[in-house]
Amino acid sequence: MGRKERGFVRKPKIDTHREYAMLEGYYRRLDSLKGELLERKFEEIFTLGLEGNAFPAWILGYRRGQSAEEARGINGVIQTDIGKIPIQIKSSQRGGMRARRRNPGVPWVIMGINSDTLEIIGKVTFVIAKKRKELLENSRA
Numbered sequence: 001m002g003r004k005e006r007g008f009v010r011k012p013k014i015d016t017h018r019e020y021a022m023l024e025g026y027y028r029r030l031d032s033l034k035g036e037l038l039e040r041k042f043e044e045i046f047t048l049g050l051e052g053n054a055f056p057a058w059i060l061g062y063r064r065g066q067s068a069e070e071a072r073g074i075n076g077v078i079q080t081d082i083g084k085i086p087i088q089i090k091s092s093q094r095g096g097m098r099a100r101r102r103n104p105g106v107p108w109v110i111m112g113i114n115s116d117t118l119e120i121i122g123k124v125t126f127v128i129a130k131k132r133k134e135l136l137e138n139s140r141a
Helices: 016-051 067-071 093-102 117-140
Strands: 059-064 076-080 083-090 108-110
Touching: 016 059, 016 076, 016 083, 016 117, 076 117, 083 093, 083 117, 093 108, 108 117
Parallel strands: 083 108
Antiparallel strands: 059 076, 076 083
């Protein structure tokens, strides 16, 4: 009884580097889609918060980042009474820490696809208030 009769089948040679590169590409695309989805959800939450007066009066508006801003890691810009404050939207603590290293002056918020609207509004208000206070103190100095 030979090897084939006992159920042994020769496995085809696999180019693991090529397959790994393909998987990397798929994961990057999934991350990109997740980021885009989170940005849309953030914009939706922000619009609802402004319409429902859930934000302080000094937060005036929001717009998504333009391509030049996106290239620098800025997902959106929040308009306040003292000017524009950029913000980054992240899906994990690890991503937030990486964002802090790359862009130390830009505040970031962690949110998931199923994040609670009021929780996100609270987080945004907190980080933007902190950055606004910093900007006000620097302008007085």
